[in-house]
Amino acid sequence: MHVGNARYLKREDLPEIVPVFPLTGALLLPGGQLPLNIFEPRYLSMFDAALLGDRLIGVIQPSLVEEAGSGDPLRPALATVGCIGRITSFAETGDGRYITSLGGVARFRLLDEVAGSQPYRVFKFAPFMSDLTEEDDEASVDRGELLRVFKAYLDANKLEADWESIERAGNRTLVNSLSMMSPFGPAEKQALLEAADLKTRADTLIAITEILLARGLADTDTILQ
Structure with missing residues (x-):
């Protein structure tokens, strides 16, 4: 590192x-x-x-x-x-x-x-x-699903992101950056931190975001950039 x-x-x-x-x-x-x-x-x-x-x-x-x-x-x-x-x-x-x-x-x-x-x-x-x-298997991340859920969150909150930078980012950078900027509470943040590997962190991030969207609790004051 x-x-x-x-x-x-x-x-x-x-x-x-x-x-x-x-x-x-x-x-x-x-x-x-x-x-x-x-x-x-x-x-x-x-x-x-x-x-x-x-x-x-x-x-x-x-x-x-x-x-x-x-x-x-x-x-x-x-x-x-x-x-x-x-x-x-x-x-x-x-x-x-x-x-x-x-x-x-x-x-x-x-x-x-x-x-x-x-x-x-x-x-x-x-x-x-x-x-x-840095032994994480970046190829194991479902990048397409992660970006789909991320875009759904942005659309739900009428937010924009720097898609050019996102497309350039490797899977490790993408997963960790999205996890850090996520608007989740302490328990969810701790779960992302303690995820066993990169794939598990990505899957956890996707699952938490989908729950947030399904419950209609997206934070409209959060700005992702």
């Missing part, structure tokens, strides 16, 4: 621990780009530290299941799977915020939390090695 100026090909290319950034409803996938507006002091500190180090941040959703003893909003229970991102762009706004973008490197399974004096949380993790080697 090549992200920004770095290549991640084996476990040794990644650190043993990573700071985690909990974001409800956010989805970062390998090869994707997630823009962020950072303003909380603890996460400003996290990005400061990452910029001085390996530039890696773990993006993960808070757990979708209520757990006993997880009432601390500063230390919520977390989902078991997230995605590591590399800081690929960074700018200061002049009013204390950071405008940054993370490039997806690999999904990971959350392991033990590591105690420390930093204001943010740090965890050991196990990366999905298939994401580093």
